[in-house]
Each structure stands twice: as structure tokens, then as C-alpha cells.
Amino acid sequence: MNDIKKLKQLREETNVSYSLCKEALEEAKGDVIKAREILRQKGAEFAAKKSARETSQGAIFSYIHHNKKMGSMLELLCETDFVAINEDFLKLGNNIVMHIASTAPKDAKELMKAPFIKDPTSTIQDILRDAILKLGENVSIGRFERFEL
Numbered sequence: 145m146n147d148i149k150k151l152k153q154l155r156e157e158t159n160v161s162y163s164l165c166k167e168a169l170e171e172a173k174g175d176v177i178k179a180r181e182i183l184r185q186k187g188a189e190f191a192a193k194k195s196a197r198e199t200s201q202g203a204i205f206s207y208i209h210h211n212k213k214m215g216s217m218l219e220l221l222c223e224t225d226f227v228a229i230n231e232d233f234l235k236l237g238n239n240i241v242m243h244i245a246s247t248a249p250k251d252a253k254e255l256m257k258a259p260f261i262k263d264p265t266s267t268i269q270d271i272l273r274d275a276i277l278k279l280g281e282n283v284s285i286g287r288f289e290r291f292e293l
Contacts, residue, residue, distance in 0.1 A: 148177050159185055160278055184270065185275060197282040201225045205237035213293045216245035219286030227281050236275045240268060240285070248290050255278045255285065 147169070148208040154165040154176055160183055168186070199221035218241040220233070220285035227233050239262060249255035256269040263271075268285075277284050 145207055147174065149262045150174060150179075158274070160274075164277075183277070184274065186231070199223055199230045199284045199286075201284050202286065203228050203234070203237055203245075205255055207238070207241040211243060213274075214245055214291065216288065216290045218242050218244060218288040220274040221284045222279070226281050226284075230279060232275065232278055233283070236271065239271070239278040241288075243268065244290055245287050248292075249288075252285050252288075255288070 148231075150169055151162065151165055154160075155162055158165065158180065162185065166180070168179040168182040170178070171182050191228060200220035201224055202219060205218045205220060206215065218237060220234060220240065222228050222239040243258070243261050244255065246261050247255075247258055249258060256267065256272070258268055260266045260268055260271055266274075267268065272283055272285070
């Protein structure tokens with residue numbers, strides 16, 4: 145596979161900027177799997193830098209299961225109202241609120257460590273770090289609740 149195809153594949157898989165994908169591929173000497181790990185590590189470093197920044201904006205997400213017997217609500221926070229309407233932010237919120245309904249975490253600590261239902265190789269903490277790298281702002285879990293009849 146040539147470098148352009150690898151770059152395109154990595155960009156599509158991670159939704160991270162082309163320049164960061166290119167840097168990661170160069171560092172990984174063309175290995176897409178290693179480049180993905182490099183991006184995940186960069187995401188963790190970036191998230192650590194952003195973690196002190198206030199998250200006073202965001203959105204409320206809800207999920208109701210098809211049988212109408214279970215549902216959940218989530219407050220997902222970010223730094224600006226601009227990011228709060230971003231398609232990637234909205235997708236993230238919908239995925240996490242569905243995850244909460246499916247797994248019934250007791251608290252945020254348990255939620256963050258849980259394997260993500262759509263990709264068990266990643267935790268909720270991992271997908272939050274990835275989102276912080278993509279969006280360029282701090283993103284955090286606010287309140288959440290799960291309801292079941």
C-alpha cells in the first residue's frame with residue numbers, strides 16, 4: 145500500500161488532521177497500526193495538557209431503548225459552544241449515552257474504564273482522549289443517569 149493510501153486510511157479511521165496522521169505515519173515508518181497507537185498516545189498527552197481547562201459548554205444527550213423500558217441521559221461538556229454543535233462532538237455524545245444505557249456504570253470512574261461497546265479495544269477514556277485531539281478542546285463527562293423499568 146502506498147503512502148497516500150495509508151495516510152487516507154489513517155485519516156478516515158481516526159478523523160485526526162492530515163498533518164498529525166502524516167507525522168504519525170512517518171514516525172511509525174509507514175506502519176498504520178503503529179501510527180494509530182502513536183496518535184492515541186499523542187491524544188493522551190494533548191488531553192493531559194487540556195484537562196485543566198474549564199468545560200462550561202456542552203450538550204445533553206438521551207437514549208431510549210427500542211422496547212421503551214430502558215434509557216439514559218448524559219451531560220457531555222466542552223469549552224465552547226462552537227464545539228458543542230460539532231458533528232464529531234454530537235456523535236461522541238450519542239455513542240457514550242448509548243454505552244451508559246447498555247452497561248449501567250455506577251459512577252464516572254467506572255464509566256471511563258469500561259470497554260466501549262462499539263469497540264471493546266478502546267475504553268471510554270480512550271475515545272474521550274481521541275475526541276480531545278480531534279476537537280482541540282477539553283471534553284469531559286458531566287452528569288449521567290440510567291433509567292430502567
